[in-house]
Amino acid sequence: MFYIEIFTVICLGLVLGSFSTALIYRVPKKLPWGAERSACPKCKANLGVLDLVPVLSWCLSAGKCRHCSDEISAVYPLTETVSGALCVFIYLVYGLNISSLFLMASVPFLIALCVIDLKYMILPNQLVFILMGIGGARLLYLFSLDENFQTTDILTVYITGAFAYGFISWFLGFVLTKVLKKNSLGFGDVKFFMVAGLWLGIYALPYFMILSGTLAIVFALGWRMAFKQDVFPFGPALIVSFYFLLLLQGFF
Ligand SMILES: [Zn+2]
Structure with a gap:
Protein backbone atom coordinates (compact mmCIF):
# COMPACT_ATOMS: atom_id res chain seq x y z
CA MET A 1 0.00 0.00 0.00
CA PHE A 2 2.82 2.36 0.92
CA TYR A 3 4.49 1.92 -2.48
CA ILE A 4 1.29 2.54 -4.41
CA GLU A 5 0.57 5.64 -2.37
CA ILE A 6 4.06 7.09 -2.65
CA PHE A 7 4.11 6.40 -6.39
CA THR A 8 0.79 8.25 -6.72
CA VAL A 9 2.12 11.16 -4.68
CA ILE A 10 5.32 11.39 -6.76
CA CYS A 11 3.30 11.43 -10.01
CA LEU A 12 0.93 14.04 -8.59
CA GLY A 13 3.88 16.14 -7.39
CA LEU A 14 5.56 16.01 -10.81
CA VAL A 15 2.36 16.99 -12.62
CA LEU A 16 1.81 19.86 -10.16
CA GLY A 17 5.43 20.87 -10.79
CA SER A 18 4.76 20.92 -14.51
CA PHE A 19 1.73 23.15 -13.85
CA SER A 20 4.02 25.33 -11.74
CA THR A 21 6.46 25.85 -14.64
CA ALA A 22 3.49 26.96 -16.77
CA LEU A 23 2.52 29.47 -14.05
CA ILE A 24 6.10 30.76 -13.81
CA TYR A 25 6.18 31.33 -17.55
CA ARG A 26 2.67 32.66 -18.04
CA VAL A 27 1.64 34.68 -14.97
CA PRO A 28 4.33 37.43 -15.21
CA LYS A 29 3.56 37.79 -18.94
CA LYS A 30 -0.16 38.01 -18.10
CA LEU A 31 -0.92 35.08 -20.42
CA PRO A 32 -3.95 32.88 -19.71
CA TRP A 33 -2.88 29.76 -17.79
CA GLY A 34 -4.38 26.99 -19.78
CA ALA A 35 -6.18 28.49 -22.76
CA GLU A 36 -3.48 27.67 -25.26
CA ARG A 37 -1.34 24.58 -25.64
CA SER A 38 2.22 24.55 -24.40
CA ALA A 39 4.67 25.46 -27.13
CA CYS A 40 8.43 25.63 -27.47
CA PRO A 41 9.36 29.28 -26.63
CA LEU A 60 14.97 11.51 -22.93
CA SER A 61 15.43 14.48 -25.28
CA ALA A 62 18.71 15.38 -23.51
CA GLY A 63 17.33 18.81 -22.66
CA LYS A 64 16.64 19.81 -26.26
CA CYS A 65 13.45 20.68 -28.15
CA ARG A 66 12.54 17.74 -30.45
CA HIS A 67 11.58 20.16 -33.20
CA CYS A 68 14.30 22.82 -33.31
CA SER A 69 16.97 21.24 -31.04
CA ASP A 70 17.10 24.44 -29.03
CA GLU A 71 18.15 23.87 -25.43
CA ILE A 72 15.36 23.65 -22.88
CA SER A 73 16.34 25.10 -19.55
CA ALA A 74 17.08 22.60 -16.77
CA VAL A 75 14.89 24.83 -14.59
CA TYR A 76 11.85 22.91 -15.89
CA PRO A 77 12.78 19.39 -14.72
CA LEU A 78 14.32 20.90 -11.60
CA THR A 79 11.07 22.67 -10.69
CA GLU A 80 9.13 19.46 -11.30
CA THR A 81 11.52 17.47 -9.11
CA VAL A 82 11.30 20.03 -6.29
CA SER A 83 7.51 19.88 -6.50
CA GLY A 84 7.61 16.08 -6.36
CA ALA A 85 9.86 16.22 -3.30
CA LEU A 86 7.68 18.79 -1.50
CA CYS A 87 4.61 16.59 -2.05
CA VAL A 88 6.45 13.50 -0.82
CA PHE A 89 7.39 15.28 2.44
CA ILE A 90 3.75 16.31 2.91
CA TYR A 91 2.73 12.68 2.36
CA LEU A 92 5.33 11.35 4.83
CA VAL A 93 4.07 13.74 7.53
CA TYR A 94 0.32 13.79 6.87
CA GLY A 95 -0.38 10.67 4.82
CA LEU A 96 -2.71 10.67 1.84
CA ASN A 97 -6.07 12.20 2.73
CA ILE A 98 -8.20 15.24 2.02
CA SER A 99 -6.27 17.35 4.49
CA SER A 100 -2.91 16.58 2.87
CA LEU A 101 -4.36 17.14 -0.61
CA PHE A 102 -5.10 20.74 0.38
CA LEU A 103 -1.43 21.13 1.27
CA MET A 104 -0.27 19.50 -1.96
CA ALA A 105 -2.60 21.75 -3.95
CA SER A 106 -0.73 24.75 -2.56
CA VAL A 107 2.68 23.47 -3.73
CA PRO A 108 2.61 24.65 -7.39
CA PHE A 109 1.55 28.15 -6.28
CA LEU A 110 4.23 28.33 -3.59
CA ILE A 111 6.94 27.30 -6.05
CA ALA A 112 5.65 29.72 -8.71
CA LEU A 113 5.56 32.61 -6.20
CA CYS A 114 9.08 31.81 -5.05
CA VAL A 115 10.57 31.69 -8.56
CA ILE A 116 8.61 34.72 -9.82
CA ASP A 117 9.71 36.77 -6.81
CA LEU A 118 13.35 35.78 -7.43
CA LYS A 119 13.07 36.75 -11.09
CA TYR A 120 10.83 39.83 -11.03
CA MET A 121 10.64 40.82 -7.32
CA ILE A 122 6.85 40.63 -7.26
CA LEU A 123 4.36 38.28 -5.65
CA PRO A 124 1.52 38.34 -8.21
CA ASN A 125 -1.87 38.98 -6.61
CA GLN A 126 -3.69 36.19 -8.41
CA LEU A 127 -1.33 33.53 -7.04
CA VAL A 128 -1.49 34.92 -3.50
CA PHE A 129 -5.30 35.05 -3.69
CA ILE A 130 -5.49 31.45 -4.91
CA LEU A 131 -3.43 30.35 -1.90
CA MET A 132 -5.85 32.31 0.25
CA GLY A 133 -8.75 30.51 -1.47
CA ILE A 134 -7.26 27.05 -0.94
CA GLY A 135 -6.55 28.01 2.69
CA GLY A 136 -10.17 29.11 3.10
CA ALA A 137 -11.46 25.87 1.57
CA ARG A 138 -9.22 23.93 3.97
CA LEU A 139 -10.73 25.84 6.90
CA LEU A 140 -14.25 24.97 5.72
CA TYR A 141 -13.16 21.35 5.52
CA LEU A 142 -11.66 21.42 9.02
CA PHE A 143 -14.85 23.10 10.20
CA SER A 144 -17.02 20.37 8.65
CA LEU A 145 -14.98 17.73 10.52
CA ASP A 146 -15.71 19.44 13.79
CA GLU A 147 -18.91 17.79 14.98
CA ASN A 148 -19.34 20.08 17.94
CA PHE A 149 -19.24 23.13 15.69
CA GLN A 150 -16.67 24.91 17.77
CA THR A 151 -16.67 27.77 15.32
CA THR A 152 -14.97 30.03 17.77
CA ASP A 153 -11.82 27.88 17.69
CA ILE A 154 -11.41 28.03 13.96
CA LEU A 155 -12.29 31.71 13.93
CA THR A 156 -9.83 32.69 16.63
CA VAL A 157 -6.99 30.46 15.51
CA TYR A 158 -7.01 31.00 11.75
CA ILE A 159 -9.01 34.07 10.86
CA THR A 160 -7.57 36.28 13.56
CA GLY A 161 -4.28 34.67 12.53
CA ALA A 162 -4.65 36.08 9.04
CA PHE A 163 -5.34 39.59 10.35
CA ALA A 164 -2.64 39.44 13.04
CA TYR A 165 0.08 38.31 10.59
CA GLY A 166 -1.04 40.94 8.09
CA PHE A 167 -1.16 43.75 10.61
CA ILE A 168 2.20 42.96 12.24
CA SER A 169 4.00 42.66 8.91
CA TRP A 170 2.44 45.90 7.69
CA PHE A 171 3.47 47.62 10.93
CA LEU A 172 7.05 46.26 10.75
CA GLY A 173 7.28 47.38 7.12
CA PHE A 174 5.98 50.83 8.10
CA VAL A 175 8.56 51.20 10.91
CA LEU A 176 11.43 49.86 8.77
CA THR A 177 10.52 52.24 5.97
CA LYS A 178 10.64 55.19 8.41
CA VAL A 179 13.92 54.07 9.99
CA LEU A 180 15.76 53.05 6.82
CA LYS A 181 14.11 55.80 4.76
CA LYS A 182 13.40 53.43 1.89
CA ASN A 183 10.55 51.10 0.97
CA SER A 184 11.22 47.93 2.94
CA LEU A 185 8.27 45.60 2.60
CA GLY A 186 6.01 45.34 -0.42
CA PHE A 187 2.25 44.95 -0.16
CA GLY A 188 2.64 41.58 -1.87
CA ASP A 189 4.63 40.48 1.16
CA VAL A 190 1.95 41.73 3.56
CA LYS A 191 -0.69 39.76 1.63
CA PHE A 192 1.47 36.66 1.82
CA PHE A 193 1.75 37.12 5.60
CA MET A 194 -2.07 37.07 5.71
CA VAL A 195 -2.11 33.83 3.75
CA ALA A 196 0.44 32.37 6.17
CA GLY A 197 -1.77 33.39 9.12
CA LEU A 198 -4.81 31.79 7.53
CA TRP A 199 -2.98 28.47 7.07
CA LEU A 200 -0.76 28.38 10.14
CA GLY A 201 -3.00 29.99 12.74
CA ILE A 202 -2.21 32.57 15.36
CA TYR A 203 -0.16 30.30 17.65
CA ALA A 204 2.52 29.85 14.99
CA LEU A 205 2.92 33.63 14.61
CA PRO A 206 6.13 34.05 16.70
CA TYR A 207 7.77 31.05 15.03
CA PHE A 208 6.87 32.34 11.60
CA MET A 209 8.25 35.80 12.38
CA ILE A 210 11.52 34.47 13.82
CA LEU A 211 12.08 31.89 11.10
CA SER A 212 11.22 34.13 8.15
CA GLY A 213 13.20 37.03 9.68
CA THR A 214 16.29 34.86 10.15
CA LEU A 215 16.03 33.34 6.68
CA ALA A 216 15.52 36.80 5.18
CA ILE A 217 18.72 38.11 6.81
CA VAL A 218 20.76 35.12 5.59
CA PHE A 219 19.19 35.45 2.17
CA ALA A 220 19.77 39.22 2.02
CA LEU A 221 23.48 38.75 2.80
CA GLY A 222 23.79 36.08 0.11
CA TRP A 223 21.90 38.26 -2.37
CA ARG A 224 24.13 41.23 -1.65
CA MET A 225 27.30 39.17 -2.17
CA ALA A 226 26.00 37.56 -5.36
CA PHE A 227 24.34 40.55 -7.07
CA LYS A 228 25.73 43.61 -5.21
CA GLN A 229 22.16 44.84 -4.64
CA ASP A 230 20.61 46.11 -1.42
CA VAL A 231 17.06 45.31 -2.49
CA PHE A 232 16.25 41.63 -2.32
CA PRO A 233 13.06 39.58 -2.73
CA PHE A 234 11.50 38.72 0.64
CA GLY A 235 9.12 36.12 -0.80
CA PRO A 236 11.43 33.08 -0.79
CA ALA A 237 12.19 33.45 2.94
CA LEU A 238 8.44 33.71 3.65
CA ILE A 239 7.55 30.77 1.43
CA VAL A 240 10.23 28.44 2.83
CA SER A 241 9.20 29.31 6.41
CA PHE A 242 5.54 28.80 5.55
CA TYR A 243 6.09 25.36 4.04
CA PHE A 244 8.45 24.26 6.82
CA LEU A 245 6.05 25.26 9.62
CA LEU A 246 3.13 23.66 7.79
CA LEU A 247 5.06 20.37 7.80
CA LEU A 248 6.13 20.85 11.41
CA GLN A 249 2.49 21.31 12.50
CA GLY A 250 1.87 17.75 11.35
CA PHE A 251 3.91 16.48 14.29
CA PHE A 252 1.78 18.20 16.93
ZN1 LIG B 1 11.63 24.22 -30.38
Missing part, protein backbone atom coordinates in the same frame (compact mmCIF):
# COMPACT_ATOMS: atom_id res chain seq x y z
CA LYS A 42 11.89 29.27 -29.51
CA CYS A 43 10.30 27.56 -32.51
CA LYS A 44 6.67 27.79 -31.29
CA ALA A 45 6.06 24.13 -32.19
CA ASN A 46 3.14 22.80 -30.19
CA LEU A 47 4.26 20.29 -27.60
CA GLY A 48 2.64 16.87 -27.75
CA VAL A 49 2.00 14.37 -25.00
CA LEU A 50 5.51 12.96 -25.45
CA ASP A 51 7.09 16.34 -24.68
CA LEU A 52 5.02 16.96 -21.60
CA VAL A 53 5.85 14.03 -19.34
CA PRO A 54 7.46 15.73 -16.34
CA VAL A 55 11.25 15.22 -15.98
CA LEU A 56 11.23 12.14 -18.23
CA SER A 57 10.68 14.08 -21.48
CA TRP A 58 13.52 16.42 -20.66
CA CYS A 59 15.91 13.55 -19.86
Whole structure:
Protein backbone atom coordinates (compact mmCIF):
# COMPACT_ATOMS: atom_id res chain seq x y z
CA MET A 1 0.00 0.00 0.00
CA PHE A 2 2.82 2.36 0.92
CA TYR A 3 4.49 1.92 -2.48
CA ILE A 4 1.29 2.54 -4.41
CA GLU A 5 0.57 5.64 -2.37
CA ILE A 6 4.06 7.09 -2.65
CA PHE A 7 4.11 6.40 -6.39
CA THR A 8 0.79 8.25 -6.72
CA VAL A 9 2.12 11.16 -4.68
CA ILE A 10 5.32 11.39 -6.76
CA CYS A 11 3.30 11.43 -10.01
CA LEU A 12 0.93 14.04 -8.59
CA GLY A 13 3.88 16.14 -7.39
CA LEU A 14 5.56 16.01 -10.81
CA VAL A 15 2.36 16.99 -12.62
CA LEU A 16 1.81 19.86 -10.16
CA GLY A 17 5.43 20.87 -10.79
CA SER A 18 4.76 20.92 -14.51
CA PHE A 19 1.73 23.15 -13.85
CA SER A 20 4.02 25.33 -11.74
CA THR A 21 6.46 25.85 -14.64
CA ALA A 22 3.49 26.96 -16.77
CA LEU A 23 2.52 29.47 -14.05
CA ILE A 24 6.10 30.76 -13.81
CA TYR A 25 6.18 31.33 -17.55
CA ARG A 26 2.67 32.66 -18.04
CA VAL A 27 1.64 34.68 -14.97
CA PRO A 28 4.33 37.43 -15.21
CA LYS A 29 3.56 37.79 -18.94
CA LYS A 30 -0.16 38.01 -18.10
CA LEU A 31 -0.92 35.08 -20.42
CA PRO A 32 -3.95 32.88 -19.71
CA TRP A 33 -2.88 29.76 -17.79
CA GLY A 34 -4.38 26.99 -19.78
CA ALA A 35 -6.18 28.49 -22.76
CA GLU A 36 -3.48 27.67 -25.26
CA ARG A 37 -1.34 24.58 -25.64
CA SER A 38 2.22 24.55 -24.40
CA ALA A 39 4.67 25.46 -27.13
CA CYS A 40 8.43 25.63 -27.47
CA PRO A 41 9.36 29.28 -26.63
CA LYS A 42 11.89 29.27 -29.51
CA CYS A 43 10.30 27.56 -32.51
CA LYS A 44 6.67 27.79 -31.29
CA ALA A 45 6.06 24.13 -32.19
CA ASN A 46 3.14 22.80 -30.19
CA LEU A 47 4.26 20.29 -27.60
CA GLY A 48 2.64 16.87 -27.75
CA VAL A 49 2.00 14.37 -25.00
CA LEU A 50 5.51 12.96 -25.45
CA ASP A 51 7.09 16.34 -24.68
CA LEU A 52 5.02 16.96 -21.60
CA VAL A 53 5.85 14.03 -19.34
CA PRO A 54 7.46 15.73 -16.34
CA VAL A 55 11.25 15.22 -15.98
CA LEU A 56 11.23 12.14 -18.23
CA SER A 57 10.68 14.08 -21.48
CA TRP A 58 13.52 16.42 -20.66
CA CYS A 59 15.91 13.55 -19.86
CA LEU A 60 14.97 11.51 -22.93
CA SER A 61 15.43 14.48 -25.28
CA ALA A 62 18.71 15.38 -23.51
CA GLY A 63 17.33 18.81 -22.66
CA LYS A 64 16.64 19.81 -26.26
CA CYS A 65 13.45 20.68 -28.15
CA ARG A 66 12.54 17.74 -30.45
CA HIS A 67 11.58 20.16 -33.20
CA CYS A 68 14.30 22.82 -33.31
CA SER A 69 16.97 21.24 -31.04
CA ASP A 70 17.10 24.44 -29.03
CA GLU A 71 18.15 23.87 -25.43
CA ILE A 72 15.36 23.65 -22.88
CA SER A 73 16.34 25.10 -19.55
CA ALA A 74 17.08 22.60 -16.77
CA VAL A 75 14.89 24.83 -14.59
CA TYR A 76 11.85 22.91 -15.89
CA PRO A 77 12.78 19.39 -14.72
CA LEU A 78 14.32 20.90 -11.60
CA THR A 79 11.07 22.67 -10.69
CA GLU A 80 9.13 19.46 -11.30
CA THR A 81 11.52 17.47 -9.11
CA VAL A 82 11.30 20.03 -6.29
CA SER A 83 7.51 19.88 -6.50
CA GLY A 84 7.61 16.08 -6.36
CA ALA A 85 9.86 16.22 -3.30
CA LEU A 86 7.68 18.79 -1.50
CA CYS A 87 4.61 16.59 -2.05
CA VAL A 88 6.45 13.50 -0.82
CA PHE A 89 7.39 15.28 2.44
CA ILE A 90 3.75 16.31 2.91
CA TYR A 91 2.73 12.68 2.36
CA LEU A 92 5.33 11.35 4.83
CA VAL A 93 4.07 13.74 7.53
CA TYR A 94 0.32 13.79 6.87
CA GLY A 95 -0.38 10.67 4.82
CA LEU A 96 -2.71 10.67 1.84
CA ASN A 97 -6.07 12.20 2.73
CA ILE A 98 -8.20 15.24 2.02
CA SER A 99 -6.27 17.35 4.49
CA SER A 100 -2.91 16.58 2.87
CA LEU A 101 -4.36 17.14 -0.61
CA PHE A 102 -5.10 20.74 0.38
CA LEU A 103 -1.43 21.13 1.27
CA MET A 104 -0.27 19.50 -1.96
CA ALA A 105 -2.60 21.75 -3.95
CA SER A 106 -0.73 24.75 -2.56
CA VAL A 107 2.68 23.47 -3.73
CA PRO A 108 2.61 24.65 -7.39
CA PHE A 109 1.55 28.15 -6.28
CA LEU A 110 4.23 28.33 -3.59
CA ILE A 111 6.94 27.30 -6.05
CA ALA A 112 5.65 29.72 -8.71
CA LEU A 113 5.56 32.61 -6.20
CA CYS A 114 9.08 31.81 -5.05
CA VAL A 115 10.57 31.69 -8.56
CA ILE A 116 8.61 34.72 -9.82
CA ASP A 117 9.71 36.77 -6.81
CA LEU A 118 13.35 35.78 -7.43
CA LYS A 119 13.07 36.75 -11.09
CA TYR A 120 10.83 39.83 -11.03
CA MET A 121 10.64 40.82 -7.32
CA ILE A 122 6.85 40.63 -7.26
CA LEU A 123 4.36 38.28 -5.65
CA PRO A 124 1.52 38.34 -8.21
CA ASN A 125 -1.87 38.98 -6.61
CA GLN A 126 -3.69 36.19 -8.41
CA LEU A 127 -1.33 33.53 -7.04
CA VAL A 128 -1.49 34.92 -3.50
CA PHE A 129 -5.30 35.05 -3.69
CA ILE A 130 -5.49 31.45 -4.91
CA LEU A 131 -3.43 30.35 -1.90
CA MET A 132 -5.85 32.31 0.25
CA GLY A 133 -8.75 30.51 -1.47
CA ILE A 134 -7.26 27.05 -0.94
CA GLY A 135 -6.55 28.01 2.69
CA GLY A 136 -10.17 29.11 3.10
CA ALA A 137 -11.46 25.87 1.57
CA ARG A 138 -9.22 23.93 3.97
CA LEU A 139 -10.73 25.84 6.90
CA LEU A 140 -14.25 24.97 5.72
CA TYR A 141 -13.16 21.35 5.52
CA LEU A 142 -11.66 21.42 9.02
CA PHE A 143 -14.85 23.10 10.20
CA SER A 144 -17.02 20.37 8.65
CA LEU A 145 -14.98 17.73 10.52
CA ASP A 146 -15.71 19.44 13.79
CA GLU A 147 -18.91 17.79 14.98
CA ASN A 148 -19.34 20.08 17.94
CA PHE A 149 -19.24 23.13 15.69
CA GLN A 150 -16.67 24.91 17.77
CA THR A 151 -16.67 27.77 15.32
CA THR A 152 -14.97 30.03 17.77
CA ASP A 153 -11.82 27.88 17.69
CA ILE A 154 -11.41 28.03 13.96
CA LEU A 155 -12.29 31.71 13.93
CA THR A 156 -9.83 32.69 16.63
CA VAL A 157 -6.99 30.46 15.51
CA TYR A 158 -7.01 31.00 11.75
CA ILE A 159 -9.01 34.07 10.86
CA THR A 160 -7.57 36.28 13.56
CA GLY A 161 -4.28 34.67 12.53
CA ALA A 162 -4.65 36.08 9.04
CA PHE A 163 -5.34 39.59 10.35
CA ALA A 164 -2.64 39.44 13.04
CA TYR A 165 0.08 38.31 10.59
CA GLY A 166 -1.04 40.94 8.09
CA PHE A 167 -1.16 43.75 10.61
CA ILE A 168 2.20 42.96 12.24
CA SER A 169 4.00 42.66 8.91
CA TRP A 170 2.44 45.90 7.69
CA PHE A 171 3.47 47.62 10.93
CA LEU A 172 7.05 46.26 10.75
CA GLY A 173 7.28 47.38 7.12
CA PHE A 174 5.98 50.83 8.10
CA VAL A 175 8.56 51.20 10.91
CA LEU A 176 11.43 49.86 8.77
CA THR A 177 10.52 52.24 5.97
CA LYS A 178 10.64 55.19 8.41
CA VAL A 179 13.92 54.07 9.99
CA LEU A 180 15.76 53.05 6.82
CA LYS A 181 14.11 55.80 4.76
CA LYS A 182 13.40 53.43 1.89
CA ASN A 183 10.55 51.10 0.97
CA SER A 184 11.22 47.93 2.94
CA LEU A 185 8.27 45.60 2.60
CA GLY A 186 6.01 45.34 -0.42
CA PHE A 187 2.25 44.95 -0.16
CA GLY A 188 2.64 41.58 -1.87
CA ASP A 189 4.63 40.48 1.16
CA VAL A 190 1.95 41.73 3.56
CA LYS A 191 -0.69 39.76 1.63
CA PHE A 192 1.47 36.66 1.82
CA PHE A 193 1.75 37.12 5.60
CA MET A 194 -2.07 37.07 5.71
CA VAL A 195 -2.11 33.83 3.75
CA ALA A 196 0.44 32.37 6.17
CA GLY A 197 -1.77 33.39 9.12
CA LEU A 198 -4.81 31.79 7.53
CA TRP A 199 -2.98 28.47 7.07
CA LEU A 200 -0.76 28.38 10.14
CA GLY A 201 -3.00 29.99 12.74
CA ILE A 202 -2.21 32.57 15.36
CA TYR A 203 -0.16 30.30 17.65
CA ALA A 204 2.52 29.85 14.99
CA LEU A 205 2.92 33.63 14.61
CA PRO A 206 6.13 34.05 16.70
CA TYR A 207 7.77 31.05 15.03
CA PHE A 208 6.87 32.34 11.60
CA MET A 209 8.25 35.80 12.38
CA ILE A 210 11.52 34.47 13.82
CA LEU A 211 12.08 31.89 11.10
CA SER A 212 11.22 34.13 8.15
CA GLY A 213 13.20 37.03 9.68
CA THR A 214 16.29 34.86 10.15
CA LEU A 215 16.03 33.34 6.68
CA ALA A 216 15.52 36.80 5.18
CA ILE A 217 18.72 38.11 6.81
CA VAL A 218 20.76 35.12 5.59
CA PHE A 219 19.19 35.45 2.17
CA ALA A 220 19.77 39.22 2.02
CA LEU A 221 23.48 38.75 2.80
CA GLY A 222 23.79 36.08 0.11
CA TRP A 223 21.90 38.26 -2.37
CA ARG A 224 24.13 41.23 -1.65
CA MET A 225 27.30 39.17 -2.17
CA ALA A 226 26.00 37.56 -5.36
CA PHE A 227 24.34 40.55 -7.07
CA LYS A 228 25.73 43.61 -5.21
CA GLN A 229 22.16 44.84 -4.64
CA ASP A 230 20.61 46.11 -1.42
CA VAL A 231 17.06 45.31 -2.49
CA PHE A 232 16.25 41.63 -2.32
CA PRO A 233 13.06 39.58 -2.73
CA PHE A 234 11.50 38.72 0.64
CA GLY A 235 9.12 36.12 -0.80
CA PRO A 236 11.43 33.08 -0.79
CA ALA A 237 12.19 33.45 2.94
CA LEU A 238 8.44 33.71 3.65
CA ILE A 239 7.55 30.77 1.43
CA VAL A 240 10.23 28.44 2.83
CA SER A 241 9.20 29.31 6.41
CA PHE A 242 5.54 28.80 5.55
CA TYR A 243 6.09 25.36 4.04
CA PHE A 244 8.45 24.26 6.82
CA LEU A 245 6.05 25.26 9.62
CA LEU A 246 3.13 23.66 7.79
CA LEU A 247 5.06 20.37 7.80
CA LEU A 248 6.13 20.85 11.41
CA GLN A 249 2.49 21.31 12.50
CA GLY A 250 1.87 17.75 11.35
CA PHE A 251 3.91 16.48 14.29
CA PHE A 252 1.78 18.20 16.93
ZN1 LIG B 1 11.63 24.22 -30.38
